[in-house]
Amino acid sequence: MTIGFSTHSRPTPPERIDLGDLLLRRWRTSDLTRQFAALTASHAHLRPWMAWAEQPPTLAGQRRTLQxxxxxxxxxxxxxxxxIFTASGEVVGGIGLHDRVDPTALEIGYWCxxxxTGRGIIARAAHALTTTALTLRHISRLEIxxxxxxxxxxxxxxxxxxELISTASRPRTAPADSGIGMVWATTSCRPEPPRAGR
Incomplete structure (x- = not known):
């Protein structure tokens, strides 16, 4: 697994993490059709919880995001x-590391x-990103x-x-939000969760 360096001399996570039957890979512009199809099929499922899914995806919007x-x-x-891709190249979700907590932490966000759903895909992908991010010298904590x-x-x-470190009121940004936010954090990583059905 190769870790590169940014222009700010901070290590960056690898652009590709191979889990065998699953692949986490930096989005490419060539992923547009597959990503758009996955988001379109999942819009009703995502809209209750994701502020960015308020409106159905558009090809133009997703093209800008991928670019x-x-x-x-x-x-x-x-x-x-x-x-998040299967071995055959199907898009089964998305996941990201977000630099919006503090200089020593990253937040993980995801969609399936x-x-x-229900196959452990997001848990395995989040585990992989947790493990990877904690190897970066400036990162000591991951949050969800x-x-x-x-x-x-x-x-x-x-x-x-x-660990659940905070439960507090926050603005409702999606239709099904309760207005109570949970913040989970870790400074270490457990063994990889088992695959569904194992």
Missing amino acids: NSAAHWPTPDGCYRYG HVAH HCDAANVRSAAVPRRLGY
Whole structure:
């Protein structure tokens, strides 16, 4: 696994993490059709919880997003965005590391294709990013933020051994939000979670 260096002399996470049957890879502009199809199929599933899914995706919007991700590592807003792919190249979700907590921490955000929920895909991808990010010399903590009502999202950090460090009121940004935010954090990583059905 290769770790590069940014123009700010800080190590950056690798652009590709191979888990065998799953691949986390930096988005490319050539992923447009597959990413757009996955987001379109999953829009009704994502909209209740994701502020960015308020409107259905558009090809033009996703093209801009992919161009941004392909041109910058991290993006200007401090994000490392990965697609989650099967061995055959199908898009089954997305995951990212976000530089919006503090200089020694990164936040993990994720979404799953509606046809692939309940298979442990996001837990395995989040585990891989947790492990990877904690090898970066300036990072000592990973966080996952979610609404308290989003049971599926909260199950991921719980399964990975993250500690619930905060439960507090926050603005509602998506239709199903309760207005109570949960912050989960870890400074270490447990063994990889088992695959679904194992």
